[in-house]
Amino acid sequence: MPMSDAFKQRLFKALPEIAEHYGTPFHIYDEAGIRETGEHLKQVFSGIDGFREYFAVKALPNKQILKLMKEMNFGYDCSSIPELIMSRELGADTEDIMFTSNNTSPEEFAFAEQDGGCILNLDDISLIDKVPNFPELICFRYNPGPRRTGNIIIGNPVEAKYGITHEQVVDAYRKAKERGATRFGLHTMVASNELDYTYMVETARMVLSLAELVKAELDIEFEFVNIGGGFGIPYNPDQAPLDIDTMAKEVTELFDAFKTKNGFVPRMYMESGRFMTGPHGCLVTRAINHKDTYRNYIGVDSCMSALMRPALYEAYHHIDVVGKDNAPKEMTYDVVGSLCENNDKFAVQRELPKIDEGDLLVIHDSGAHGHAMGFQYNGRLRPQELLLRCDGSVELIRRAETVDDYFATQNYTPDSFTPGA
Template sequence: MPMSNAFKERLFPDLEQIADHFGTPFHIYDEAGILETGRQLKEAFAGIDGFQEYYAVKALPNLKILELMKQLGFGFDCSSIAELIMARQVGAEPMEIMFTSNNTDQEEFDAALKDGGCILNLDDISLIDKVPNPFPELICFRYNPGPRRTGNIIIGNPVEAKYGVTHEQVIEAYRRARQRGAKRFGLHTMVASNERDYSYMVETARMLLEIAALVESELDIRFEFLNIGGGFGIPYRPEDKELDIRSMSREITELFNTFKREHGYAPRMVMESGRWMTGPHGVLVTRAINHKDTYRKYVGVDACMSSLMRPALYEAYHHIDILNGADRPHEVVDVVGSLCENNDKFAVQRELPRVEDGDLLVIHDTGAHGHAMGFQYNGRLRPQELLLRGDGRVELIRRAETLEDYFATQNFKADSFTPAK
């Protein structure tokens, strides 16, 4: 279910004290849960030589979280200059960073290739000629299967996706990269998001192995690694089934073993799970401050969708607990924030225990794509982030934004320009 009993047992007894000390709202993450999930992932894929997880930094871009990933021996999947900087700040080596960008500009290429470089994962065949010299020895391409594969409901139809080289371009992409000096090669794809049917991931691995065999037959290239992407789903709703990681890893391992028997070698398998690694191990804690009873009953809280926009953006479900409210009678309410947008709602027509002003609401599964997707519309500021350490300490790992932060970009040296006539 959405929030593990172990996480609740670590957090709920002390939550009122934590909220009194730090104030609300805040996201709080569970160190013990994150580390345990990482150990499970490594154990599941231990049968594939050289397996490597590159944590998707976009899911939860906080240095303290990235330190946990480094502790687990994971690398980092980055898609911006800021994410590259964070990965390097926690000590990631060049081959522990994969730069998977989209619509990449020269400043991003320069950042990716400095400080020893990284694994450059190109999104488009036209980018080959735009990579600065010297061209990296190791190069990877993101593959988009187009009509050969059906995307899942979250990520959509691959034909409509802006990402990746097409099936028809893939041979030429590697040929041209080799002509520019590449000698080592990887292959990547990302065709699902929040997918809980493990067989979809198995088919993704099968697809990449088939492309690897095709490129080998055409160009005599042997791939160093295949990156099956991320997209591992988590059960946001209590009735949702968990991803069967054991069955998935067993079947994918057998695919790689079969490839090795047939080709005399097997690439390493890597992935870029973000949501599955940290999503269930974070919650947004907010306090009820108002009630409104009009055409519906509304519970107003001191957070808004600048803290968690998934419900507004995707109509996503996030489970909610009312701390110390389980024994109260239930009522149907909308849980809303203060933003001047009618979709600023964490729950719509949700049956919850009766909420009283001052109650703490715990919104589950915000450990990925929660704080990271925040924004400042209406001048609403992004909240603080906390880390519940394994020894019970609670550490501030990002302070809340302030009005000074909000106005900082409007404080600058005067500059103006009058074009010549």
């Protein structure tokens, strides 16, 4: 959602000075906003015993951000070895990490087992036999297939590569028991950037129903169910935000009813990433060129290597021109970067105030899947990341990539051989 008024007031008054000190471009994140969102999440779900958020590390994989999550007693949702490394370096213990991967390699299974292991969330029934040392606690990712209509972002569950089918569920847990598992969890992820809270309520209803099914078939009482992430944020100012309060109330009622009916109730986990950090970050870039051809173009000193969502999804990201909040939106611009790709555009035919070279542009909602999705195509490098602290100070939490970084993987010990020789 376009950044909160509080974040905007904290940031904009200091932004020219911050840009002068650090140079542009940079992503900057709002500690106060992240903490406020996390505490609110805990408060609205406090009626569910054992509720816990497992932050989706892929959304914003920065150690300083992960520290904030740890301070709120959140766990980490990881899907790769580097994400496991970061989480463990911050002191995450076995059940602080949910490892949800797909097409998992032997190397990844071995790494997941290190340092006391983690909550292993298997994506495929065929993986049961591939886990070298089967853990006591196991979880499976469930894909409802035709039993559920996917939301517009994540698509039709039948076409998704993730998860075990409905028909495989009982078999999966039976085989896990045969391999020695004695503790169990259940996971699903059927939405992305969903703003209709009722969709998430139905997801909770779905996993609780599945928990009853497995209990009836195998006498398994799940320790937890994980309803996944997918909580949306309104990128466009005209969109209404997710009604998290009503959602939490109705989900809590489902868990209460489950306990009354079954005599036990699993803990509830979730793995929000975008909802936790998305609105609390922005990309700050400077206008460096104005091109007037068939359209009016504003060229900036950043490109889609820093924020690729507009190019990848044609996603809307709100833009402010610093110091021109009250200026009339009298111009129509394409705001573009320097990449040799025609879709390297942050905005297309966007009505904005007149932009002069040197103006600072703030591109909203880069706090999730922004820097994390960056790349080095065309030799363009990813920018620095900053953290606006609660006390108003600004901290560098990731330096910008350098040309030396770009060439680092081409500095290696020569190695060659001739097959068959």
